Amino acid sequence: MAIDFQQDIYELNLHYLMVLQRVAQNDVAEAAMRFGIDAKTAEAVCDASIRELQSVASGVVAMISARPLLQELTSRNPVDRADRLRAGAILRSISTPDR
Structure with a gap:
């Protein structure tokens, strides 16, 4: 559904x-x-x-995109735990599970 x-x-x-x-x-x-x-x-x-x-x-379609923020979070070196958690939360909020 x-x-x-x-x-x-x-x-x-x-x-x-x-x-x-x-x-x-x-x-x-x-x-x-x-x-x-x-x-x-x-x-x-x-x-x-x-x-x-x-x-x-x-x-x-949404007019806003979190993609630039995701690129910034994943391009940092080293990526700390807080960054990984924020990126994971953003990805979860913009993805939809297949049902």
């Missing part, structure tokens, strides 16, 4: 966009840098209505 994560992804995306919007309303350049997007996109999110954000958030 497959688990439907559509609602969870929607909520994650909407929260992400709302935080991005809040940062962009304060400083578009900072928002672009922190979220890894171009300034034009940050400006568009800054000016978007809640309905527009909801529409964008309704996509079927």
Whole structure:
């Protein structure tokens, strides 16, 4: 039985966009840098209505990715126990078991 994560992804995306919007309303350049997007996109999110954000958030894929964090955790030398635990927790949170 497959688990439907559509609602969870929607909520994650909407929260992400709302935080991005809040940062962009304060400083578009900072928002672009922190979220890894171009300034034009940050400006568009800054000016978007809640309905527009909801529409964008309704996509079927998550807008955020933990992959850069995972690369950082696994590239450290030596990797300490806390890093391994954090990486394991992140991997468990983004993977789904086959059922």
